[in-house]
Amino acid sequence: MHDIYDILIVGAGPAGCAAAYDLARAGKRVLLLDKRTFPRPKPCACGLTRKTLKALRYSVDPIIERVCHEIVLQQSASVTAEPHARRPRRTEVRVKTRKPICAMAVRERFDDFCLKQTLASGRLGGSVEFRKIESILALRELPAGRELPEGREVPEGRAVRDSIELDILTAEGPQTLRVPVLIGADGSNGQTRRLAARLYNHGTQLSPSAQVLGARPGFSIRSPSAQDQDDGFALEATVPYAELPATLPAGAAPHDLVFDFAPLHGGYGWLFPKGDHINIGVGAFAPADGASGVALKSVTRALLLGYAKHKLGVATLAHITGQYLGMGGHAYVPRGRVLLVGDAAGLVEPLTGEGIHSAIVSGQAAAAAILSCADGEPAETLAAAYARELRPLQETLAFSQRAARAFYAKPERGFKAMRFPFMRSLILKTYADGLPRTRLITALAKLTT
Numbered sequence: 001m002h003d004i005y006d007i008l009i010v011g012a013g014p015a016g017c018a019a020a021y022d023l024a025r026a027g028k029r030v031l032l033l034d035k036r037t038f039p040r041p042k043p044c045a046c047g048l049t050r051k052t053l054k055a056l057r058y059s060v061d062p063i064i065e066r067v068c069h070e071i072v073l074q075q076s077a078s079v080t081a082e083p084h085a086r087r088p089r090r091t092e093v094r095v096k097t098r099k100p101i102c103a104m105a106v107r108e109r110f111d112d113f114c115l116k117q118t119l120a121s122g123r124l125g126g127s128v129e130f131r132k133i134e135s136i137l138a139l140r141e142l143p144a145g146r147e148l149p150e151g152r153e154v155p156e157g158r159a160v161r162d163s164i165e166l167d168i169l170t171a172e173g174p175q176t177l178r179v180p181v182l183i184g185a186d187g188s189n190g191q192t193r194r195l196a197a198r199l200y201n202h203g204t205q206l207s208p209s210a211q212v213l214g215a216r217p218g219f220s221i222r223s224p225s226a227q228d229q230d231d232g233f234a235l236e237a238t239v240p241y242a243e244l245p246a247t248l249p250a251g252a253a254p255h256d257l258v259f260d261f262a263p264l265h266g267g268y269g270w271l272f273p274k275g276d277h278i279n280i281g282v283g284a285f286a287p288a289d290g291a292s293g294v295a296l297k298s299v300t301r302a303l304l305l306g307y308a309k310h311k312l313g314v315a316t317l318a319h320i321t322g323q324y325l326g327m328g329g330h331a332y333v334p335r336g337r338v339l340l341v342g343d344a345a346g347l348v349e350p351l352t353g354e355g356i357h358s359a360i361v362s363g364q365a366a367a368a369a370i371l372s373c374a375d376g377e378p379a380e381t382l383a384a385a386y387a388r389e390l391r392p393l394q395e396t397l398a399f400s401q402r403a404a405r406a407f408y409a410k411p412e413r414g415f416k417a418m419r420f421p422f423m424r425s426l427i428l429k430t431y432a433d434g435l436p437r438t439r440l441i442t443a444l445a446k447l448t449t
């Protein structure tokens, strides 16, 4: 039994690191657990928008491989290997600015860099310790005043108070950790969301539609069975510039940052230019409305291979990887002493599939909530503080979900709207800096009429 940490964080991706960084700088002792040693691969195109770079507490310039000043939005014809796919006329909109729109990094290096910054962030007695674990075995909450299990003693100088116990498996064997707060930052496939759902939902399974609507705040943590309906899914691969033909078959330049809405319903294909290669991918992000299961199923290796052939003229892809993206989190209501952040809380942006920004902002929100509560505050106070800190992000995501529904229902209509300079600048501003709400409402009205 270890009781020397103030906060336990499961997952050392952008969300976990953002939380750990702020907590350690404020003097808290943080234990950061991950099932991987770093650097580790993670499926992600790692486009870092202006708002993401702004949200980070430190510069990531050393690992930026390219900076893009232009986005190419397309609906390119004859993209796909899927026989039933739409084959619209080719449409293209180029949106340019003087200020960079998006910085390109390789995810493995980005995460490793952020973890190093985080491990060095301690101040005022605060610290971050990283530990690799094999898995999480169990999660319990110990209410204040409850007797400790037989054989366990209250550590000297510490009062018994509400706390979380986490059983983990390490290379040395099983261990139990006890802390006042646990942050679940273990991504879309992580265990903390499932364990927290069991702890606080008393086994109740929540239908995806109820979660999306946030209809029953008492049962607000998504159930594991809802993953397929609620989450997005994306596949990616990399192609070295050296392997590309002299002229790309679909007309893109090798360094174009391309979003192409033709290959599938409810999502897009992309080309993200890096230092020595292109990251190519396909992903479905459309919000759950009964049809998203179809969109997820269309994200296949065959689709990605067809798309790579069409866009880059390459017939094979060496490493195809993919992952779910946690979505639907605009309706997440924090409960108890387990605060979910990033993909674990379903906070990926539904219009673009961008998740690093939300991961960082929610990690920082969880840290702010913890720091705003005195030691030993009841769990409800902590959860309410986190709900308050998270609200601006959730409101933005709820808007974005409406925008995604409107856009993906008929991308052609969205493209028509982009002929107007106002719409182009809004799209660009939204992607790069976040959604300016009043302008978005106007734009949504245009898009849906």
Ligand SMILES: Cc1cc2nc3c(=O)[nH]c(=O)nc-3n(C[C@H](O)[C@H](O)[C@H](O)COP(=O)(O)OP(=O)(O)OC[C@H]3O[C@@H](n4cnc5c(N)ncnc54)[C@H](O)[C@@H]3O)c2cc1C
Pocket: 010, 011, 012, 013, 014, 015, 016, 033, 034, 035, 036, 042, 043, 044, 045, 046, 047, 048, 133, 135, 136, 185, 186, 187, 188, 189, 190, 191, 192, 233, 234, 235, 236, 281, 321, 322, 323, 324, 325, 341, 342, 343, 344, 348, 353, 354, 355, 356, 357, 359
């Ligand atoms: C193909 C693809 C492309 C994408 N492209 C972009 C993009 O260009 N820009 C963008 O902003 N977003 C992109 N995203 C989304 C983005 O990757 C995620 O939203 C983001 O990584 C979420 O960060 P996180 O910290 O919440 O989770 P993660 O980054 O997934 O980190 C979770 C961490 O938890 C660890 N973990 C998992 N389970 C356990 C466990 N049981 N115990 C201990 N540790 C555990 C993992 O090893 C990992 O280190 C993309 C996603 C995909 C799948």
